[in-house]
Amino acid sequence: MTVTQLSPAPITLRRNFWRGVLRVLRRKPSRLVGVGIVTLFAFMGVAGPLLYPSPLPRDDHALYAAPSLAHPFGTDFEGTDVLALVVTGTRYVLLAGLATAVITVALGTAIGLLAGFHRGRWDTVLMRLTDLQLTIPGLPLLLVLSTVWKFTSPLEMGVVLGALGWGGIARAVRSQTLSLRERGFIEAARGLGLSTRHIVGRELLPSMAPYIAMNMLIAVTGAIYAQVGLFFLGVLPFDANNWGVMLNLAVFGGGALTSAAALPYLLAPLLAILLLTLGIVLVVDAMDEIFNPRLREE
Amino acid sequence: MTESFAPGVRVRDLTVVYRTPAGELPALAGVGLTLAPGTITGIVGESGSGKSTLALSLLNAVQPPGRIKAGSVDIDGLGDVVQLGGDELRRARGRQVGYVFQAAQNSLNPLKTVGKQLLDLGRSHDVADLPALVGEARALLGRMGLDGGRVLDSYQHELSGGMRQRVGIMLALVLNAHLVVLDEPTTALDMITQATILRIVKEVHRERGLTTLIVTHDIGVAAEVTDCLAVMYGGRVVEHGPTTAVLGSPRHPYTRGLIRAIPRLSGDIDEARALPGRPPTLGTIPAEGCVFRERCPLRMAVCDTVDPAPAAYGERTVACHAVGQPVAPAVRKEYV
Amino acid sequence: MIIGTGITKTYRQRGSVLDGRDVLALRGVDFAIAKGGAVTFIGESGCGKTTLGRIVAGLETYDSGEIIIDGTPLSPLRHRQRQAQFRRVQLIHQDPYSALNPTRTIHQTLDAPLALRARRMGRSKAWAQERARELLTLVGIDPGYVLPRYPHQLSGGMRQRVVIARALTVDPEVLVADESVSMIDVSLRLGILALLKDLRERLGVSVLFITHDIATARYIGADGELYVIYRGQVVERGPTETVIAAPVHPYTQSLLSAIPVLRGVEQPGPDLVLPTEALDESHTDTGCLFARRCPFRTDHCESERPSLGYGEDTPQEHACFHPRPRSVIPVEVSA
Numbered sequence: 001m002t003v004t005q006l007s008p009a010p011i012t013l014r015r016n017f018w019r020g021v022l023r024v025l026r027r028k029p030s031r032l033v034g035v036g037i038v039t040l041f042a043f044m045g046v047a048g049p050l051l052y053p054s055p056l057p058r059d060d061h062a063l064y065a066a067p068s069l070a071h072p073f074g075t076d077f078e079g080t081d082v083l084a085l086v087v088t089g090t091r092y093v094l095l096a097g098l099a100t101a102v103i104t105v106a107l108g109t110a111i112g113l114l115a116g117f118h119r120g121r122w123d124t125v126l127m128r129l130t131d132l133q134l135t136i137p138g139l140p141l142l143l144v145l146s147t148v149w150k151f152t153s154p155l156e157m158g159v160v161l162g163a164l165g166w167g168g169i170a171r172a173v174r175s176q177t178l179s180l181r182e183r184g185f186i187e188a189a190r191g192l193g194l195s196t197r198h199i200v201g202r203e204l205l206p207s208m209a210p211y212i213a214m215n216m217l218i219a220v221t222g223a224i225y226a227q228v229g230l231f232f233l234g235v236l237p238f239d240a241n242n243w244g245v246m247l248n249l250a251v252f253g254g255g256a257l258t259s260a261a262a263l264p265y266l267l268a269p270l271l272a273i274l275l276l277t278l279g280i281v282l283v284v285d286a287m288d289e290i291f292n293p294r295l296r297e298e
Numbered sequence: 299m300t301e302s303f304a305p306g307v308r309v310r311d312l313t314v315v316y317r318t319p320a321g322e323l324p325a326l327a328g329v330g331l332t333l334a335p336g337t338i339t340g341i342v343g344e345s346g347s348g349k350s351t352l353a354l355s356l357l358n359a360v361q362p363p364g365r366i367k368a369g370s371v372d373i374d375g376l377g378d379v380v381q382l383g384g385d386e387l388r389r390a391r392g393r394q395v396g397y398v399f400q401a402a403q404n405s406l407n408p409l410k411t412v413g414k415q416l417l418d419l420g421r422s423h424d425v426a427d428l429p430a431l432v433g434e435a436r437a438l439l440g441r442m443g444l445d446g447g448r449v450l451d452s453y454q455h456e457l458s459g460g461m462r463q464r465v466g467i468m469l470a471l472v473l474n475a476h477l478v479v480l481d482e483p484t485t486a487l488d489m490i491t492q493a494t495i496l497r498i499v500k501e502v503h504r505e506r507g508l509t510t511l512i513v514t515h516d517i518g519v520a521a522e523v524t525d526c527l528a529v530m531y532g533g534r535v536v537e538h539g540p541t542t543a544v545l546g547s548p549r550h551p552y553t554r555g556l557i558r559a560i561p562r563l564s565g566d567i568d569e570a571r572a573l574p575g576r577p578p579t580l581g582t583i584p585a586e587g588c589v590f591r592e593r594c595p596l597r598m599a600v601c602d603t604v605d606p607a608p609a610a611y612g613e614r615t616v617a618c619h620a621v622g623q624p625v626a627p628a629v630r631k632e633y634v
Numbered sequence: 635m636i637i638g639t640g641i642t643k644t645y646r647q648r649g650s651v652l653d654g655r656d657v658l659a660l661r662g663v664d665f666a667i668a669k670g671g672a673v674t675f676i677g678e679s680g681c682g683k684t685t686l687g688r689i690v691a692g693l694e695t696y697d698s699g700e701i702i703i704d705g706t707p708l709s710p711l712r713h714r715q716r717q718a719q720f721r722r723v724q725l726i727h728q729d730p731y732s733a734l735n736p737t738r739t740i741h742q743t744l745d746a747p748l749a750l751r752a753r754r755m756g757r758s759k760a761w762a763q764e765r766a767r768e769l770l771t772l773v774g775i776d777p778g779y780v781l782p783r784y785p786h787q788l789s790g791g792m793r794q795r796v797v798i799a800r801a802l803t804v805d806p807e808v809l810v811a812d813e814s815v816s817m818i819d820v821s822l823r824l825g826i827l828a829l830l831k832d833l834r835e836r837l838g839v840s841v842l843f844i845t846h847d848i849a850t851a852r853y854i855g856a857d858g859e860l861y862v863i864y865r866g867q868v869v870e871r872g873p874t875e876t877v878i879a880a881p882v883h884p885y886t887q888s889l890l891s892a893i894p895v896l897r898g899v900e901q902p903g904p905d906l907v908l909p910t911e912a913l914d915e916s917h918t919d920t921g922c923l924f925a926r927r928c929p930f931r932t933d934h935c936e937s938e939r940p941s942l943g944y945g946e947d948t949p950q951e952h953a954c955f956h957p958r959p960r961s962v963i964p965v966e967v968s969a
Contacts, residue, residue, distance in 0.1 A: 184733030185743075187693055188797070192747040192804055193721045202746065206737040293737055294786040344819040345790075460912065488678040489846050490909060493892035515820055518894030546898030546967070559824045561853035562900070563878055563893065563963040570853060572824035576789050 020296035024289040034282025041276050045094040048087040056080045056088065064254060064261040074264035076246070077253055082268045089241050089269070092154045093224055093276075099158020100165065100223035105216045107166035109208075112173025113200055117181060127174070134167040138226075146235045161223050169215050176208050210291035217284045221277045228273060243269035303476045304509045305374035305394070307333040307356065312369035314351050314360055316580060323580045325351045325364060327533045330608065333526075335374070338503055338510040340520030340541065342556075343530035344577045350400065352530070353479050353513045357391050358382060373477060392423055396470030398463075400481040405466065406454040412465055413450035416472065423473055431472060438468045441505075442498050460491035464498065471506065478503075479511045484519055496523050517560060521545055529553045532578045532589030534605075539614035549616045551594045588619065596620035636667045636690065636723070636808060636840075641699035643685055643866075658919075659685045661866040662699070664942075667808055670838040672855025674874065676848055676889065677863035678913060684812055686863070687844045691810045692720025704807075724801035728813040730793035734785040740796055741781040744769065747803040769799040773829060791822035798829065802837075809833070812844045827853050848890065852878060862886045865923045868942055872950020882948050882957035885909075885924045891962045900964035907962060922955070930956055 025031045059065075059079035067074045073082035115126040142160065151157045180186060181204070189199045205212075231244025234252070246269045254262030289295040309331040315322040326348045333339050343349040354360050355371055358379045371379040376394050379387070391397065399405045407415055413432070420431045436446030442464045449457065449465060457465065463483065470478055483499065484492040500523050503510045514520050520527055521541060528538040529550065537550040548554040555573040562570070575593035583589055591601040600619050608617040643660040659682045667673045667690075675683040688694035690701070701708045703719045711719065727733035734743060748762035767777040773795040785793055794814065801809060811830060815823040831854050833839045841858075843851050851860065852874055860877045862870040862885065870883040881887050887907035895902050909927035922928070925935040932955070940953045948957050 184727035184729060185735040187725070188727070188733060188800065189746070191691060191693065191721070191725060192750075192800070193717065194746055194750060198746060202738070202742075203735050207735065209737070291737070293784045297784070297787075344821055458912070488913075489889055489892040490678060491912070493894075494912070496894070516894075517820070518896060521896045521898070522894035542898035544898070545896055556821055557896075557899070559821050560896075561824065561827070561849040562896070562966075563849050563852060563890070564900070565966050567853050567856055570824055572828055573821040576791060576822055577819055 017296075020293075021290050024286050024296055027289070028285070030282050031286045034279045034285070037275055037279025038283055041090060041094060041279065044087050044090040046091075048090050052084045052088055054088075056084050064265065066261075067264050073268040076265050077249065077262075082246075082265050085241065085246055086243065086268050086272050089243050089246070090272070092242055093227065095154035096157040096161070096227050097220040097223040099155050100161040100226075101216045101219035103158060103162025104165045104169060104219045104223075105212060107162065108169025108215075109173050109205075109212055111166070112170040113177055113204065115170070116174040116177025117196075117200060117204070119178075123174075126170070130167045130170045133164070134171075136164060138164045142230060143235050146230070157227055158223070161226055165219065165222065169212075169219075172215070173208065173212070176211060177204060180204055180207055206291070210288045213287045213291065214284050217280050217287070221280050224273060224276065228269075243272060303507050304336040305376070305477050306335040307331075307374070307477065307509065307511075308370075308372040309352070309355070310370045310372070312352070312355055312371065313367045314348075314355060314364055315367045317363040317365075318580070320581060322367075324367075324583070325533055325580060326355070327583075327605075328369070329533070329535055331528055331535055331538065333509055333511060335509055336507060337525040338500070338512065338523055339526045339528065340524035341511065341513045341528045341530055342515065342517050342520045344515060346532075346577055346579045347530040348533040349513045349515075349530050350481060353397075353481050353511065355380075356477075356479055356511070357395055357397055358387055359391070359397075389423065392419065392470075392473045392475060394475055394477060396473070396475035396478045398466045398470045398478070398480045398483060400485070404462075406462060408454045411451055411453055412457075416450065416469065419469060419473070425473070435468055435472045438471060438502075439464065441502065442467065443494075458491075459487050460495060463487065463491075463495050467498070467502070471502070471508075476507065477509045477511075479513070481513045482515070483512060484514075484516070492519070499523055517545070517556065529556070532583045534589060534617060535608065535615070536590065536617050537615065538608070539612075543614060549611065549614065549621050550590075550618050551596050551620065552590050555593070555595075590618075594620075635669055635704055636665075637702040638663065638665045638690070639700050639702075640664065641686065641689060641701070642697045643682070643689065643694070644697055658866050660689075660696070663863075663866070663868055665690075665861065665868075667840050667842055669807065670834060670840055672834060672841045672843065672858030672874075673861065674843040674845065674848075674851035674855060674858060675861045675863055676845060676851060678846070678889075680913075681863045682866040683844050683863050687725070687810045687812050687842060690808070690842060691723045691725040692717065693725060721804055722806050723808040723810060724804065724806040726794070726797055726801055726809055726811045726814045729817055730790055730797055731785075731817070733797045734793055734800075736785055739782055739784055740770075740788075741766070743796070744781075744800055744803060747800065751804065765803070766799075769802050770796070772802070772833075773799045774825070775799075789822075790818045791825060794818060794826050795829065798826075798833075802833075806839065808840045808842055810842045810844070813846070814843075815850060816845075816847070823850070824853075830854055848878060848893065862889065867923055867953065869924065869954070870950060870952045871942065872948075872952075876949050878963060880949075880959035880961065882950065882959050883924075883952045883954045884928045884930050887960050887962050888927075893964065895964040899967060901967050903962045903965055905960040905962050907960060922953075930958075932956065 025035060059075060061079065063075065063077055063079050065071055065075040071081050075081055076085065111126050111130065115123040145160065186199060186203055189203050228244035228247065231242045232247045234248050247266065250262050250266035254265055309329060312326050312329045313324055314326040315324050329352060341349045341352060351360060351364065355366060356379065358366065360366055366380050369380065373379055376390055382390060406412065416432065416435050417428060420428050425431050435450065439446035439449050444461060444464055449461065454462065480499065484495055487495060496519065512520060512524060524541045526539065527541040527544045528535045529544065529552065530536065531552050537544055537548065537553045544553060545557060548557055558571050559573050560570065561567060573593060578589060586605065587603050588601040588606055591597045598619055606617045606619045608615045640662045641660050642662050645657045645659055663686060665673065675686060677683045685694060689696050703722065706719060708716050708719060744766040745762060748765050749759065752759060752762040770777040770780055775792055775795050780788065780792065780796065788796065809830065815826050818826060827850055830841055834841055841854060843854050845851055856875055858874050860872065860874040861868050862883065864885045870877060870881060870886045877886065878890065881890060884907055888909045891907045907929060910929055911927045921936040921938055922940055925931045928935065934955055940955050942951050942953045944951055946957050
């Protein structure tokens with residue numbers, strides 16, 4: 001009888017986890033705002049292109065129109081609504097950002113864990129590899145790559161940015177692993193003969209979860225800046241509907257820095273980037289408390 | 299230097315509260331304690347007993363979220379420390395009251411030599427004659443069996459734990475403070491080093507005419523050096539009196555239980571008995587009645603409702619309802 | 635039964651590539667831990683007692699020597715087999731706060747090794763669940779209260795009991811307790827010590843106790859053996875009560891002299907031995923390792939190293955040219 005009473009324990013635990021997450025988020029209004037912003041952008045990314053006809057309608061009579069009720073952020077050089085451009089452009093930006101973050105964190109964590117946990121030869125080889133990655137100059141390489149590769153898919157973009165960005169996380173995860181593996185509970189797990197998979201997956205990773213989650217979110221913002229920057233510089237073709245392309249056209253085509261007409265066209269994507277980054281930063285604040293049972297339960 | 303320099307200290311009805319999500323909780327509840335001039339007093343207690351909070355209160359240095367809610371700490375030549383603030387307080391710390399922090403072994407700045415830190419201390423207290431200060435520091439270190447010149451030129455990592463502890467004592471005394479508070483002076487030190495430090499504390503105390511307060515969880519340490527002993531539990535001083543008397547014939551059931559829970563090197567080992575239950579934390583201190591009643595073998599009905607006030611029995615102060623009553627031999631037997 | 639012979643361990647101190655200095659942590663130590671017995675290592679920090687304990691628990695490698703577990707010498711074994719042997723020795727860490735994973739409940743912590751064991755022994759999951767409750771009850775805590783909780787929700791004493799319960803999941807033969815009560819509140823310490831003592835009697839588990847507090851060693855194993863270790867060498871070894879009551883090595887005598895006297899209850903012993911200097915690892919290694927600090931040294935001590943043995947008919951082994959029993963421990967004041 002006692003046994004059957006015990007088995008639902010993991011389930012109640014999981015429910016407690018999400019209740020805990022909710023409690024952590026409710027502790028500060030800023031976190032709720034952050035979650036709201038991120039949810040809004042996620043919605044735009046998923047549903048944005050479905051809200052507007054494709055291709056977006058042009059209005060030849062309203063080039064660089066001033067903000068109005070019909071066009072809250074005015075129109076661009078072809079008379080297309082700027083807000084619609086921002087909304088439909090979200091998917092590419094978010095997808096590329098997420099892909100980058102997933103690749104960065106997965107590669108960085110795996111390599112850092114492997115190097116830190118096994119030490120010795122593994123460590124030496126993997127860390128030299130990491131050093132190598134860290135010395136690759138990212139931007140020039142991207143400029144060269146873009147001459148042969150068009151990055152039409154956001155995932156391609158993510159793969160390249162991810163492959164260029166895992167070094168820092170690998171080093172950080174390695175040093176965390178090195179300090180954690182000396183902790184009593186890891187030593188005890190080894191002494192009890194538990195498998196390496198259990199030790200890494202169940203004991204080490206959860207202890208680093210806040211750290212990894214934080215890095216992941218920060219990697220998303222980094223990736224957004226990077227790709228928007230690349231498009232803004234104009235090194236990539238314009239066929240992708242992208243915030244960076246908008247910035248480029250506003251500055252170099254519309255003269256937004258000198259004339260006021262194209263100013264809303266410039267500000268709209270900038271505002272989108274700022275808002276998204278702000279949302280992510282506000283959420284990052286809660287990570288430590290979400291993954292630390294002590295802070296979560298209090 | 300004569301005995302007349304040593305200040306007396308009178309703590310009256312001191313209440314210190316910590317702000318928590320569950321409201322303000324008392325870490326010290328109306329504590330009274332008198333340190334006679336020129337004596338070494340020990341405060342012993344377990345974690346959460348409030349002993350460190352009491353020590354910090356002598357400097358009015360309780361950190362937020364804690365605050366001194368009521369009471370006074372009267373130090374001769376300084377007045378009520380609780381009323382002091384700002385610059386006055388800063389000058390008193392170091393000049394009149396020397397404090398050797400818990401884990402003093404790690405409280406030195408790793409990037410500066412001991413000498414540099416000594417000069418910083420001197421400058422922040424507007425010492426005009428810095429060379430004299432260095433001379434004094436060297437003499438103090440020499441007194442404690444160290445090569446003063448070498449130590450002042452050293453960084454923290456070049457000194458052993460025992461040496462760092464002595465540097466901590468030197469920094470507390472160099473500005474000529476006559477009231478010294480040592481918080482856990484020997485934790486993390488070896489037996490032999492601990493014995494050396496305790497001997498030094500005793501000698502320096504006598505030679506410089508100090509009033510010394512030692513806060514520790516280790517009854518052995520307190521027994522070795524102190525003249526008077528205050529036993530704390532759950533934010534209260536439950537027993538206070540001359541050390542040999544408190545240890546030799548403890549009257550509060552907590553003191554008795556604690557002494558019996560310490561294994562010793564001679565005598566029957568099976569006499570040692572664990573104290574049942576566990577010490578209260580800030581959140582679990584009962585709001586009314588005696589704080590020790592859950593673990594007490596002498597618990598009575600009155601203990602549930604009335605917090606026993608400290609009462610004087612000769613040189614001793616004990617806060618227990620059961621102590622005032624004539625003790626039947628059968629009950630005593632439990633503790634012999 | 636675990637026997638170690640001639641265990642050595644050298645650490646290379648970080649210096650420049652060219653002049654790194656070797657520090658001898660263990661200089662050929664022999665030990666034997668009988669089934670159900672109690673062995674205590676005492677000494678100053680850095681004397682090698684913790685390193686030796688970790689070697690016994692299989693958490694640290696040794697440079698030379700041999701460890702024999704129940705008649706099986708370990709050196710011919712492969713890594714995996716050796717690890718399996720070492721599983722019979724479990725370490726109880728000093729710090730119950732870092733010894734439990736803060737992100738896992740006590741249920742998860744105990745279930746991992748028990749589930750593994752259940753698989754190996756062909757038992758059911760239900761057996762593992764039941765065993766977790768049994769073990770917690772054995773170490774004196776209420777399973778219903780503890781199992782669903784995280785470590786931070788428990789007191790230090792409870793955590794240390796959970797750590798002991800976790801070590802017991804693999805039915806070990808030896809528990810290595812390295813300063814296992816030093817971070818626990820004074821009034822709760824004796825409870826943990828009594829538990830270890832009780833496990834010796836009830837389960838026949840041997841206890842290797844590593845401490846600087848000799849009185850706790852006496853409490854756990856007055857019938858056991860005491861090893862006094864100084865700079866990687868055993869300088870005195872014998873029945874615990876004998877070594878405490880009549881130590882013959884000056885180092886043991888200075889360790890025991892340093893123990894605070896519980897004035898009012900005790901008074902200092904008739905003899906008192908103070909080392910002439912503080913510990914300095916850079917002392918030369920010729921002659922007796924303790925010679926520089928020894929108040930009784932002679933020229934002989936500085937030229938030749940004494941080895942462990944029953945010289946001059948002492949009841950315990952010692953490594954001293956001039957062994958003389960002295961009574962240094964505090965004695966109870968007769969009422």
